[in-house]
Amino acid sequence: MNFVVRHIVPWIKVIVAQLLGLGCLFLAREFLTGNAIVSLLLVGVTASLAGRVLGLSVYWIPIQLLLPFALVYSNVIPAWLYLTGFVLCALVFWNSATGQVPLYLTNTKTWTAIQTLAKGAGAKSFIDLGSGSGGGVVFLARALPDLVVTGVETAPLVYLLSKLRVAVLAPANAAIRYRNIWQEDLGAYDLVYCFLSPVPMPEMYRKARKEMRPGTLFVSNSFSVPDHQPDRIIDVSDGRKTRLHVWKM
Ligand SMILES: C[S@@+](CC[C@H](N)C(=O)[O-])C[C@H]1O[C@@H](n2cnc3c(N)ncnc32)[C@H](O)[C@@H]1O
Incomplete structure (x- = not known):
């Protein structure tokens, strides 16, 4: 469905x-x-x-x-135009075929809810796993100057554009790195956020449980984990009825 x-x-x-x-x-x-x-x-x-x-x-x-x-x-x-379109799509939707994680973006209302969550939890470090266009990294780094905000992304064109966006628009507490989400040590963060797809969630949850420190927060936009009820669900009053699944490690 x-x-x-x-x-x-x-x-x-x-x-x-x-x-x-x-x-x-x-x-x-x-x-x-x-x-x-x-x-x-x-x-x-x-x-x-x-x-x-x-x-x-x-x-x-x-x-x-x-x-x-x-x-x-x-x-x-001409055929080259179709080829160019195909290459551009591949550089943007790089992770759709292999990781089954396409590109769609968290909206501002949801970033505001995450900002409130991070502030309430006293988080000092945040990571967006698969940071897309970098919008969330810019938003949170501006809204919470004391929060160290990191985004990791591997879709080449998306990474380059988000890196540029963060360099131009974000303060010094923001960074985008070209890095696979599976290679990032989640133990370094107080709040780990992801908006992926149902496919990688069980594996990502296992990784979070293994690496994250007690008391830190793992948050998934929309996608839950079978057999692992979140400690809290935040209903964002946006058009797409976003639900943030929050686990306290
Ligand atoms: C649904 S989008 C979410 C974008 C952003 N986090 C947001 O909420 O606006 C998922 C992003 O994760 C990236 N991604 C998927 N698998 C990845 C991987 N293994 N390593 C790094 N980035 C990945 C995709 O390229 C895509 O940009």
Whole structure:
């Protein structure tokens, strides 16, 4: 069921959004001068807006914009462009195939809840395992100047961009490292946060239990661990009804 919600439902929404874009093109046909680029842009922009209304994240906007062009010009688009797109996707979604952990991001309301948790626990060190675009690292380092905030990431393009983002936007208590989450010693942190997928959670929980110090906190966004009830669940009042599973080691 979770698979359907995560992987099938978004594509159904994309199809509905594109159909709405086509509907908009049909309604506006008298005002268009037959310019194909403008028509395809109209479909893409309408589909992007409709997608947002239907609850798709901003990451779908480039796909929604490009889809009408890719379909109509599929026979004239050079092969190298598809190859470039494939390589870029691979550099971003590096860990999707091997570790079954895709890229999706924690929202600001959830980072605020984590900030409150870290402050309440008196945490001095924090790590985001698979820190994605580095948004959380920047947020927490700014909000809690006494907290040493680390992010580790191995998707090459995501790592490079997040490293740049942290260098430009974050204070000195923030750092991003190119490091596999399985090689990081979790014993160094007061609060360990992860937003991965159901697949690695049992193994990551075992690692946390083995390495983390007594009294420190292990927090998983959305994904629990079978047969290991969290000590606390924080319900974040955001659009996607995020639940933070908190274990005290
Ligand atoms: C769901 S995203 C979460 C991003 C960020 N933590 C957030 O909450 O906004 C998971 C991230 O973990 C990274 N990741 C997955 N497996 C990893 C591994 N073995 N080592 C380092 N990073 C990994 C992915 O590339 C992706 O950026």
